[in-house]
Amino acid sequence: MRTTSLSDIQKAREIIRTEVHNTSVDYSRSFSRTAGTDIFLKKENEQRTGSFKIRGAINKMHCLSAAEKAKGVIACSAGNHAQGVALSAQLSKVKSIIVMPESAPLVKVEATKDYGAEIILKGQIYDEAAEHARTLSKQHGYTFFHPFEDPDVIAGQGTLGLEILEQIPDMDSVVVPIGGGGLISGIAIAIKALRPKCKIYGVQASRVPSMASAFTNKKILTDVACLPTIADGIAVKRPSQHMYDNYISKLIDDVVTVGEDEIAEAIVLLMERSKAVVEGAGASSMAAVLSRKLSLGKKTCVVLSGGNIDMNLVEKVIDRGLSRHGRITRLSVIVGDVPGTLNKLTGCLADLRANVLQVSHDRIDQGVALMETRIDFTLETNSPAHIETIKTALTKMGVRLLEK
Ligand SMILES: Cc1ncc(COP(=O)(O)O)c(C=O)c1O
Secondary structure, eight states: OOOOOHHHHHHHHHHHTTTSOOOOEEEEHHHHHHHTSEEEEEEGGGSGGGBTHHHHHHHHHHHSOHHHHHHOEEEEOSSHHHHHHHHHHHHTTOOEEEEEOTTOOHHHHHHHHHTTOEEEEOOSSHHHHHHHHHHHHHHHOOEEOOSSSOHHHHHHHHHHHHHHHHHOTTOOEEEEEOSSSHHHHHHHHHHHHHOTTSEEEEEEETTSOHHHHHHHHTSOOSOOOOOOOSOGGGOOSSOOHHHIIIIIHHHOSEEEEEOHHHHHHHHHHHHHHHOOOOOHHHHHHHHHHHTTOSOOOSEEEEEEOBOOOOHHHHHHHHHHHHHHTTSEEEEEEEEEOOTTHHHHHHHHHHHTTOEEEEEEEESOOTTSOTTEEEEEEEEEOSOHHHHHHHHHHHHHTTOEEEOO
């Protein structure tokens, strides 16, 4: 397979220029303070379709012949690639078919349909859907859009690297989430050609560390254990030998992994400090920076590669993040079942400036004696120290705290 060069990326830049946003690279005072170095955010979460994927898809679409365009294109994805391919096809007035596993979330199916794609739900898992997409591609002559192992797709993703250097020419390090490796490879080809001393770092979820383990062991391992992750966009279980041999092993300075809590925390902090809605995969780069796993230069660009996060997940992630920082807490107490007790408790909480978000009473819990009642509070608090002060005050009032 042909490999991608700087000139392919420069051509792609001209091709996609009018259709794709040149997303901003914003300096973040707050993250710079935390990381101890200058941090810039490349906001591909604000890209059309909500991720960088549109770059590669538009470039690939442009490279097709008129005959190929007339037949249509096909891809397999339940994520950002699906939307990128669908929109690029719509813009070029080309028929697109996206195969998704039957378990694909309805919101993703609808979003992709809205870009004009025909959706086929097939198979229980991604591999079965991908096999079906390849079969249809052969049967009907549709061009198959691979999500990463394609020189034109990589060239499109590499335009992000050109933009970063145009915006901050003396960038010292760039941190990029890795799934199959198309994004980081494109960025690395561009940046290493124009500014060889700039370090390029990759990040994977520690629950799917396939490329990270290939990087560490200097070869692809076939038995890497993988688990579900909130960074679903980078959950590629089997790395490609072609990507590893031609790009990752040659151009990337290090690949690290981040845990689920680290990713969740990065999602919350990006919302809170930068008002940026970023999905798990897209926030993994920030998670690696915050956990200080990388040796960063003076100026670092953190690629926020996508913003398509499920709103139900946002709620859970925020709750867990707030709870970890002691800004929300659940306390269960056992008290005597006499009138006025709840009033006294809430009075104490009010004095300590803890805001009651939720309260529930339980008299029939098996662990509660007949003359007692259990009260569960969800409180808005300031810090772990604040929570300890509240617990001490409640204990002094004669309340029995239930440890969780
Ligand atoms: C948000 C996001 N970030 C990063 C990636 C990783 O891209 P690649 O597979 O090219 O490494 C993906 C892939 O779908 C993604 O959706």
